[in-house]
Amino acid sequence: MHIEKDIVVSLHYRLTDDQHQEIENSFGDVPMSYLHGHNTMIPGLEAAVEGKQAGDRLDVTITPENGYGEYIDARKQDVPASAFEGLDPQPGMQFTADTDQGPMPVTVVEVTDEFVTVDGNHPFAGQTLHFEIEIVELRDATPTEIEHGHLHGQGGCGHDHDEGESCCNH
Incomplete structure (x- = not known):
């Protein structure tokens, strides 16, 4: 094979x-x-x-x-710290941000009293x-x-399924 x-x-x-x-x-x-x-x-x-x-x-x-992909500077931005109220963002933490292009994973790269700098580029x-x-x-x-279009069961979506059950609601 x-x-x-x-x-x-x-x-x-x-x-x-x-x-x-x-x-x-x-x-x-x-x-x-x-x-x-x-x-x-x-x-x-x-x-x-x-x-x-x-x-x-x-x-x-x-x-x-x-x-x-190439690193895109525009995917790095400062977000007002108030947007993270109730959270304690630290460099390296990852969040999902709601953007005009839909949900995007972002990584916190810097935290100040006023802003949290996040980066939407993949780490690599x-x-x-x-x-x-x-x-x-x-x-x-x-x-x-x-x-x-993806694996199921062990090594796939992370759990096994009962007969007829779907992991991704297709």
Whole structure:
């Protein structure tokens, strides 16, 4: 079996930055699983594993345009501290902000008495990413996973379902 659309891919990865500093590592832990071909993985990584099979190992460099995009300064802004009333925002905390484009995850980067600076860029935006990958297991996706465009059950949406129950209300 080779990786193609509608295949569930389980892989281990080690992610480093341009300075070879480790950012994330799944080796020795549970492999990451995703449904291939449904835009649930960064495009460059999905393209790199296309056609590969279980047991394959590869090193992949992903540029920002094929990863989490370029860093966009306009996604960083100061929000009046009063908007966080009842909360205690701290740098590194993440919130979902209601924007004109819909809900957007933001990260708190600075807090003053008057403003909370939030950043709507992905933490890896603008970065070239280096992956060491080992493809562990492949399987055909279930019809429900294909219909919903994501994994179900263990390693998928985080919980099992009773017969006929859906995790995403489709």
